Amino acid sequence: xxxxxxxxxxxxxxxxxxxxxxxxxxxxxxxxxxxxxxxxxxxxxxxxxxxxxxxxxxxxxxxxxxxxxxxxxxxxxxxxxxxxxxxxxxxxxxxxxxxxxxxxxxxxxxxxxxxxxxxxxxxxxxxxxxxxxxxxxxxxxxxxxxxxxxxxxxxxxxxxxxxxxxxxxxxxxxxxxxxxxxxxxxxxxxxxxxxxxxxxxxxxxxxxxxxxxxxxxxxxxxxxxxxxxxxxxxxxxxxxxxxxxxxxxxxxxxxxxxxxxxxxxxxxxxxxxxxxxxxxxxxxxxxxxxxxxxxxxxxxxxxxxxxxxxxxxxxxxxxx
Numbered sequence: 001x002x003x004x005x006x007x008x009x010x011x012x013x014x015x016x017x018x019x020x021x022x023x024x025x026x027x028x029x030x031x032x033x034x035x036x037x038x039x040x041x042x043x044x045x046x047x048x049x050x051x052x053x054x055x056x057x058x059x060x061x062x063x064x065x066x067x068x069x070x071x072x073x074x075x076x077x078x079x080x081x082x083x084x085x086x087x088x089x090x091x092x093x094x095x096x097x098x099x100x101x102x103x104x105x106x107x108x109x110x111x112x113x114x115x116x117x118x119x120x121x122x123x124x125x126x127x128x129x130x131x132x133x134x135x136x137x138x139x140x141x142x143x144x145x146x147x148x149x150x151x152x153x154x155x156x157x158x159x160x161x162x163x164x165x166x167x168x169x170x171x172x173x174x175x176x177x178x179x180x181x182x183x184x185x186x187x188x189x190x191x192x193x194x195x196x197x198x199x200x201x202x203x204x205x206x207x208x209x210x211x212x213x214x215x216x217x218x219x220x221x222x223x224x225x226x227x228x229x230x231x232x233x234x235x236x237x238x239x240x241x242x243x244x245x246x247x248x249x250x251x252x253x254x255x256x257x258x259x260x261x262x263x264x265x266x267x268x269x270x271x272x273x274x275x276x277x278x279x280x281x282x283x284x285x286x287x288x289x290x291x292x293x294x295x296x297x298x299x300x301x302x303x304x305x306x307x308x309x310x311x312x313x314x315x316x317x318x319x320x
Contacts, residue, residue, distance in 0.1 A: 004054040004306060015075070016066075016103055018096045020087030025073030026066040026100055030058040035133075035317065036106045038097065039065045040124075042115035042139070045234030047072030047227075049219075051301065055112070055309045060317050064109070066100055068093055068120075070234050078230035078237075081190040085237045090123065090143075090244045097124050101131060108133045110316055114300050115139040115273060119243070119250070126256040134261040134319050135288075136312045138305065139270060139298050140278035142250045143243040147277060152179050152239075155209055155271060162208040169201040184236040187229070196225045199232040209271045213297035254284045261319060262288035263312040267296030267305055 010027035017023050027048070037056055041048050048065040056063050069088040070078035078085060097120075101109065110133050113121030118137040125132045141147060156163035167175045170182040186198035203222055210216050221227045246252075262285070266278040275292070282290040291312070296304045 036109035040117035
């Protein structure tokens with residue numbers, strides 16, 4: 001049985017103006033005088049989760065979370081049809097992290113990221129290595145075009161029925177093309193009958209690969225049309241633009257991470273973030289430790305993955 005730390009509530013929260021008419025919602029929990037750790041949520045657009053705090057010793061860690069632009073408590077919210085996402089890019093988020101660090105008066109922090117949060121953690125660390133004490137990343141991703149294409153094309157071979165429904169939900173002229181682009185346009189339609197249905201269809205496809213692990217479950221907030229609309233809009237916005245990254249950018253810049261301790265925690269049977277991505281990153285960055293969790297998939301909440309994450313965060317307590 002995995003021993004997670006107790007559930008805790010934030011002791012401080014607020015809104016930070018990050019420019020471009022955007023404000024991000026942030027929160028702190030745990031020990032106000034403890035070792036700072038930043039948690040980067042996935043998605044993109046999933047918003048912060050209270051359960052993820054249970055991976056960190058609240059007596060030791062000063063736990064910082066924020067909702068990335070357009071989601072959670074951040075404003076403007078991407079569920080609104082008129083919300084402008086032009087200033088919601090990977091590089092805006094990297095700048096937001098650094099602005100939040102300065103606002104909170106933190107010199108250096110441990111950075112944790114799961115799934116999309118892994119990509120964001122790696123990019124932030126490459127941009128600001130002097131402010132990162134270490135990295136713990138799970139469900140390893142680098143958001144390369146090949147990874148995006150895998151999610152919205154390659155996975156079809158495992159879920160043919162679900163794939164057929166996913167394709168059938170877009171106009172017939174677009175079914176053999178770029179489905180990310182097709183959903184991107186559907187989700188921008190101002191008619192709720194169009195964009196809410198597209199958001200639900202998008203999440204139904206994602207659920208197929210999540211639930212391949214019988215121990216995994218879908219978040220309750222996936223039943224909220226406002227939540228799924230914002231999340232699907234942000235995901236398609238990011239993936240339609242290929243994350244505003246050059247192909248292989250993180251691997252090419254891996255030298256910038258030298259001297260930063262890192263644990264990569266990867267489920268052997270992760271279909272959303274296949275093992276090959278973590279393997280390629282570990283080969284380019286031998287100093288990082290790759291922890292392969294047998295019989296685990298993408299969800300960090302299953303017992304084996306949770307145990308590996310808690311072991312890593314406990315180990316990182318000793319880092320300066």
